[in-house]
Structures are given as structure tokens and as C-alpha cells.
Amino acid sequence: MKLFDIPLTWFEKFASKWESDGVKFSVYTFIAILFGGLFELIPPFFLSRTVVPIATVTPYTALELAGRDVYQKEGCNNCHTQMIRPFKWEVDRFDPQKAYGRDGYSKAGESQYEHPFLWGSKRTGPDLAHESQIQPSEDWQRRHLINPRETSPGSIMPAYPWLFEKDATVDAESIRKHMEGLIVVGVPYTQKDLDSVESSVQGKTDGDALVAYLLRLGKDTANLVKTIK
Amino acid sequence: MTTTTKYNDTIVKGFVISALVWGVASMLVGVWIAFQLVYPELNFNQPYFSFGRLRPLHTNAAIFGFALSVIFATAYYMIQRLTRVRIWSDKLANIHFWLYNLTIALAAITLPLGYNQSKEYAELEWPLDILIVVWFVIFLVNFFTTIAIREEKQMYAALWFYIASFVTVPLLFIVNNLSIPVGLTKSYSIFSGVYDANIQWWYGHNAVAFVLTTPFLGLMYYFFPKHIKQPIYSHRLSIIHFWSLIFVYIWAGPHHLLYSPIPDWLQTTGMVFSIMLWMPSWGGMLNGFLTLTQAKEKIKTDAILKMMLVGITFYGMSTFEGPLLSIRMISSLGHNTDWIVGHVHSGTLGWVGMMSFAAIYYMVPRLWNTNLFSEKLANTHFWLATLGILLYIVSMWVSGITEGAMWRAVDDKGFLLYPNWVAITEVLKPFRFFRGVAGALYLTGLFVMIYNIVKTIRTAGSGFKEIDLRVQEGATK
Numbered sequence: 001m002k003l004f005d006i007p008l009t010w011f012e013k014f015a016s017k018w019e020s021d022g023v024k025f026s027v028y029t030f031i032a033i034l035f036g037g038l039f040e041l042i043p044p045f046f047l048s049r050t051v052v053p054i055a056t057v058t059p060y061t062a063l064e065l066a067g068r069d070v071y072q073k074e075g076c077n078n079c080h081t082q083m084i085r086p087f088k089w090e091v092d093r094f095d096p097q098k099a100y101g102r103d104g105y106s107k108a109g110e111s112q113y114e115h116p117f118l119w120g121s122k123r124t125g126p127d128l129a130h131e132s133q134i135q136p137s138e139d140w141q142r143r144h145l146i147n148p149r150e151t152s153p154g155s156i157m158p159a160y161p162w163l164f165e166k167d168a169t170v171d172a173e174s175i176r177k178h179m180e181g182l183i184v185v186g187v188p189y190t191q192k193d194l195d196s197v198e199s200s201v202q203g204k205t206d207g208d209a210l211v212a213y214l215l216r217l218g219k220d221t222a223n224l225v226k227t228i229k
Numbered sequence: 230m231t232t233t234t235k236y237n238d239t240i241v242k243g244f245v246i247s248a249l250v251w252g253v254a255s256m257l258v259g260v261w262i263a264f265q266l267v268y269p270e271l272n273f274n275q276p277y278f279s280f281g282r283l284r285p286l287h288t289n290a291a292i293f294g295f296a297l298s299v300i301f302a303t304a305y306y307m308i309q310r311l312t313r314v315r316i317w318s319d320k321l322a323n324i325h326f327w328l329y330n331l332t333i334a335l336a337a338i339t340l341p342l343g344y345n346q347s348k349e350y351a352e353l354e355w356p357l358d359i360l361i362v363v364w365f366v367i368f369l370v371n372f373f374t375t376i377a378i379r380e381e382k383q384m385y386a387a388l389w390f391y392i393a394s395f396v397t398v399p400l401l402f403i404v405n406n407l408s409i410p411v412g413l414t415k416s417y418s419i420f421s422g423v424y425d426a427n428i429q430w431w432y433g434h435n436a437v438a439f440v441l442t443t444p445f446l447g448l449m450y451y452f453f454p455k456h457i458k459q460p461i462y463s464h465r466l467s468i469i470h471f472w473s474l475i476f477v478y479i480w481a482g483p484h485h486l487l488y489s490p491i492p493d494w495l496q497t498t499g500m501v502f503s504i505m506l507w508m509p510s511w512g513g514m515l516n517g518f519l520t521l522t523q524a525k526e527k528i529k530t531d532a533i534l535k536m537m538l539v540g541i542t543f544y545g546m547s548t549f550e551g552p553l554l555s556i557r558m559i560s561s562l563g564h565n566t567d568w569i570v571g572h573v574h575s576g577t578l579g580w581v582g583m584m585s586f587a588a589i590y591y592m593v594p595r596l597w598n599t600n601l602f603s604e605k606l607a608n609t610h611f612w613l614a615t616l617g618i619l620l621y622i623v624s625m626w627v628s629g630i631t632e633g634a635m636w637r638a639v640d641d642k643g644f645l646l647y648p649n650w651v652a653i654t655e656v657l658k659p660f661r662f663f664r665g666v667a668g669a670l671y672l673t674g675l676f677v678m679i680y681n682i683v684k685t686i687r688t689a690g691s692g693f694k695e696i697d698l699r700v701q702e703g704a705t706k
């Protein structure tokens with residue numbers, strides 16, 4: 001026990017001094033909490049292998065981005081994850097068509113343009129990372145959002161009929177602003193993308209946009225596999 | 230009373246009341262959305278009441294409405310007594326109080342409207358984030374100036390834990406909330422994908438550490454010895470576990486992202502430090518328990534002490550469960566399931582809730598200079614809360630492990646046994662129903678407490694007299 005006591009006594013001697021010096025104490029506390037933060041937050045930005053870009057992954061179109069905004073607004077990420085872990089049972093469940101070849105799990109490159117990330121932390125409903133390949137029917141997605149119990153009896157998902165009401169239209173001006181904001185944080189939208197916002201969201205409801213977003217999820221990487229074949 | 234003139238207790242009273250108000254709000258929404266997961270029609274077909282919008286309201290009201298109110302109430306109460314000076318500025322304290330409550334009220338309005346930035350426990354949009362920074366800085370100035378002008382040279386252990394929280398939380402909050410506004414109600418995080426996830430869970434995990442753990446340890450270190458009139462068991466243990474706790478906790482964030490595409494070394498670091506965290510956490514628990522052994526004969530009669538005992542027990546349990554769940558193999562089963570929900574609530578309802586109630590029962594009679602209306606009702610509250618937590622975590626354990634096991638089950642040909650998602654959801658319904666019942670029990674306990682405290686405040690000024698319940702019990706027999 002004596003061996004154990006020596007470093008403790010040594011440390012206690014220092015720490016006890018700080019107890020009567022408010023400034024010193026606060027500064028040392030701050031230093032203690034900085035270590036972990038610095039070690040974990042800074043290096044990933046400088047390691048090129050943190051995110052390996054995937055050739056086919058491109059930014060969302062205006063309508064898809066509007067749908068992503070709706071997804072965030074309704075808090076879909078509270079019940080649906082977008083993160084398929086590298087386990088047989090997850091890959092089998094969320095890539096039943098084998099659209100991703102042998103690697104049907106989530107990769108860093110897939111969320112390159114995700115501001116913020118929407119991986120979620122609770123899977124009350126199924127994972128949606130590859131939704132476009134699991135349920136590609138636009139009609140099904142629409143009916144499911146209007147009344148989940150119609151397409152999936154027993155589902156506990158709330159119904160979202162109001163997203164498809166006539167007055168729930170997508171506002172082109174704000175989507176344009178959103179895209180301009182995303183350019184600032186590094187999403188490579190072009191002038192052409194910005195110019196086509198108006199025509200792309202014209203007359204669309206929030207529901208249409210959400211369906212467009214869901215049918216985009218996982219499409220990029222599935223396309224990659226097709227080009228390899 | 231000399232103490233009422235010397236110290237500013239009005240600010241403490243204010244935060245005690247706001248703790249009760251936001252406590253009811255958050256738990257009411259919690260019970261409501263718990264039942265929504267069994268009966269989805271309970272959103273009454275209103276966009277504002279759907280699970281996705283109410284869930285952030287529940288967590289924000291619980292963490293930043295209830296827990297933070299308790300933290301501020303106890304911080305103002307304790308700092309004046311531990312430094313032996315009045316809080317530096319009454320005016321700043323008042324501004325802090327009103328701006329803080331304004332923020333939470335605005336959160337309660339904007340979250341159901343769907344204005345959120347989708348980061349867990351950091352959902353509030355940028356105008357509210359700025360408001361938070363404003364009142365937090367006001368509070369910090371007041372708090373640290375009070376420390377600077379203190380008359381008691383030695384800073385007692387309870388104070389360390391509050392200081393650690395108040396220097397860390399701004400760093401976490403600001404870095405994680407860096408975003409580009411694209412409108413008054415919408416912003417995008419400046420970080421993307423993997424980087425964003427890493428920073429979010431560095432924040433998310435340390436919100437648990439520096440909002441829900443360290444201030445409540447500080448609370449324990451002050452109110453516990455005060456209440457039993459015995460010193461804390463070991464000062465040396467306080468020193469060792471304080472410094473190791475704050476040093477180790479900050480590394481553990483990546484355990485929320487195991488098996489995700491964040492770098493492997495990062496996941497392993499998070500996992501290793503999470504396991505190491507077990508020891509400093511239990512250091513605090515042991516110091517609590519060992520202190521309790523000095524007054525164990527009081528447990529039978531004293532509701533405050535019972536609450537502290539259960540609180541510390543749940544602290545020990547959930548800080549055992551945490552490192553366990555951060556082990557890759559266990560995470561593969563538990564991650565994304567109800568088990569995690571149960572784990573979080575064993576910490577919040579068990580540790581944070583119970584310690585908060587104990588502190589409020591301790592402070593209210595002293596603040597309003599009267600005696601608690603009914604010790605019996607406090608006991609009823611204790612039992613309702615304890616049964617509520619137990620039912621909650623047991624139903625979530627069963628639900629979560631069932632869920633994880635059904636997701637991964639394959640037959641002898643290697644095909645998924647339960648490919649239909651809704652079939653799994655159906656199995657979980659009864660457990661989720663009992664979770665709702667458990668939450669309702671806990672909430673009922675809170676209502677009992679509020680009735681008790683309202684009755685107590687009605688007799689304000691009648692003079693607080695400390696009663697040793699053991700003596701009283703003996704006398705009435």
C-alpha cells in the first residue's frame with residue numbers, strides 16, 4: 001500500500017495548494033479538460049483517411065434539400081438512424097437487394113456533405129441510410145407518410161398528412177438561401193444549382209420534398225456499385 | 230435571522246421554483262411521448278405534438294430546465310455559504326434568472342414549432358444559443374467574482390465540482406453549436422458528417438458529465454455532510470476522484486459512435502477511457518456511501534437521506550452500466566435500443582432527480598424559515614419515485630435486450646428470423662407501456678412534492694427548527 005500512497009501524497013500536496021487559489025484552480029481544471037478534447041477533436045481533421053471521398057456522392061438537389069429540412073424539422077432522426085453498422089444482421093436487413101455489393105454498411109464518404117450529420121442514436125423505426133434501395137416506390141412512401149398504418153399495420157409512427165396539404169408548399173427563396181449557406185460551409189453547389197431552385201421546387205409540397213429526400217438516401221453509393229459492374 | 234440579511238436567498242428561491250415548474254413540464258411531456266410509442270394517435274393529429282418534435286422538448290426541459298435550475302439554485306445557495314460572502318451582484322443574479330427562464334420558455338415554444346438543428350441535446354436554434362451564451366457569461370462573472378472576493382480562503386470540495394462544470398460547459402456548448410445561420414429559425418452546422426458526429430458526441434457525452442454528473446456530485450459534497458452533520462468520509466478521495474474524473478470524462482465521447490465510420494483509434498480511445506472512467510465515478514460513489522455509514526441509523530426515518538442513498542446507488546449503477554455499454558461487443562447489442570433509454574433514465578431519474586429532490590427538501594424549510602409541512606408526504610414521494618425508476622429501468626432493460634436480440638437473430642440458413650420491423654415493435658409494446666406507467670408514478674411523486682412544498686411555503690416565516698426525527702419517533706411511541 002505504501003507504494004500506492006507515495007504518488008497520492010505527492011499529488012495531494014499540489015492539489016491542496018490550488019484549493020485556496022481560485023484562479024489557479026480554475027485554470028488547472030480547464031487544462032485537465034482540454035487534453036481529451038484536443039486529442040480527439042483536432043487530429044481527425046488532418047488525417048486524410050478520416051473521410052475517403054466516394055466518387056458518386058454529390059450534394060442534394062434543391063428539392064431533396066428541402067426534404068432534408070423537413071426531415072430535420074419533424075425530428076425524424078429521433079426514431080430513425082442513418083448508420084448501418086458492419087454486421088451481417090444489419091447489412092442483411094438494410095440492404096436486402098444487395099445493392100451495395102458486399103459492403104452494405106455506412107461509410108464516411110456517404111455523409112461528406114451532411115450538415116449536420118443525421119446518424120441518429122435511437123432506432124425505434126428502421127434505419128433509413130439506404131431507403132431508396134429498400135422501398136423505391138414513390139407512391140408507397142407517400143401513402144406511408146400520410147398514414148403509416150395503411151402500408152405497415154401495427155406501426156407506431158405518427159401520421160404526417162399535413163405535409164401534403166396544398167398550403168405546405170416549399171419556398172424557393174428560402175431553399176436558395178439554405179444552399180448559399182451550405183456553400184459557405186463547403187458544399188460545392190454551383191451557380192447553375194442556385195438558378196434551378198425555382199423550377200425544381202415549383203408547386204411542390206413539403207411532403208413531395210420529403211419523399212424526394214428519402215428516395216435519394218443511399219442512391220449515390222448504389223450508383224457507384226453499378227458503375228463498377 | 231442574520232443569514233437572510235447576509236445572503237441573497239431570493240435568487241435561490243427563484244431557481245427552486247423554476248426547477249419545479251420545468252420539472253413538471255419535462256416529465257409531463259416525457260410521460261406523454263412514452264405513451265405515444267404505444268398509442269401513436271396520442272399526437273392528436275397535431276404537427277406540434279408529434280414524437281419527433283416533443284422528444285427534444287422533453288430532453289431540453291429535463292436537462293436545461295429542471296437540472297440546470299437545480300444546479301443554479303444549489304450553486305447560489307452553496308457558494309454564498311462556502312465563501313461566507315453575499316453573491317457579488319444581486320442585479321446580475323436577477324438578470325441571469327429572467328433571461329434563463331425566458332430561454333427555456335422560448336425553447337418550449339420553438340421546439341414544438343419544429344425549429345431545431347437536429348443535434349441531440351443541442352437542438353435549440355442559433356438565436357437561442359446566443360441568448361444562452363449571454364446569460365451564462367453574466368452568471369460566470371457573478372460566480373467567479375464571488376469566489377474572488379470570498380472571505381473563506383479554502384475552497385471546499387463541493388465548490389470544485391461546480392467550478393469544473395462552469396469552465397467546461399461553455400467550451401463544449403460553443404464548439405458544438407458553431408453553425409451558419411441561413412434565416413432566423415434555421416442554421417447548418419459548419420462541420421459535416423463524421424467530423425460533426427465526433428464533435429456532437431464529445432459535447433453530448435460531456436453534457437452528461439458536466440451538467441448531470443459533476444454539479445450533482447458537488448451538490449452531494451455540500452448537502453450530504455451538512456444534513457447528517459458529519460464531515461465527508463475522505464478528503465483525499467475527494468481530491469483524487471475529482472481530478473481523475475474531470476480528466477478522464479472528456480475522452481469518452483466516441484463510445485457513442487462505435488462501429489460507425491469514425492476512425493478506429495478514436496473509437497478505441499473512447500472505449501478505453503470509458504472503462505477507466507468507472508474508477509473515478511465509483512470514487513465519488515464510495516465517498517458518498519462511506520460518509521453515509523457514519524449516519525446509517527438515520528436512514529430509517531429521514532426522507533432526505535433515503536433519497537440521497539437511492540441517488541448515490543443509482544449513480545453507482547449507471548456509472549457501472551455506462552462503461553459496460555461502451556465495450557464494443559455489448560454496444561453491438563445495446564446501441565440504438567431501449568436499453569440506452571433505460572440507462573440514461575437510471576442516471577437522470579435515479580441520480581439527478583433524487584439528489585435534486587433531496588436538496589430541495591433540505592433548502593426549502595431553511596429558505597422560507599419554516600418547517601416542512603409533512604415528512605410523511607416526503608416519504609410517499611420517495612417511494613413513488615423509487616418504484617417509478619425501478620419499473621422504468623427494468624422494462625427498458627427487457628425491451629432493449631429483446632429488441633437487440635431480435636434484430637440480430639438469424640435462422641440456421643443464415644436468414645433474418647424477424648425481417649418484419651413491425652413484428653418486433655409489437656413484441657416491445659407491453660414493456661413500453663409499463664415504461665409510461667413508471668414515468669407516471671415518478672411524476673405523481675413530483676406532484677406530491679409540489680403540494681408539500683406549497684403547503685410549506687404557506688407557513689413561511691414561522692421559524693425553522695431542526696428536528697431529529699429519531700428522537701421524535703421515540704417520543705411519540
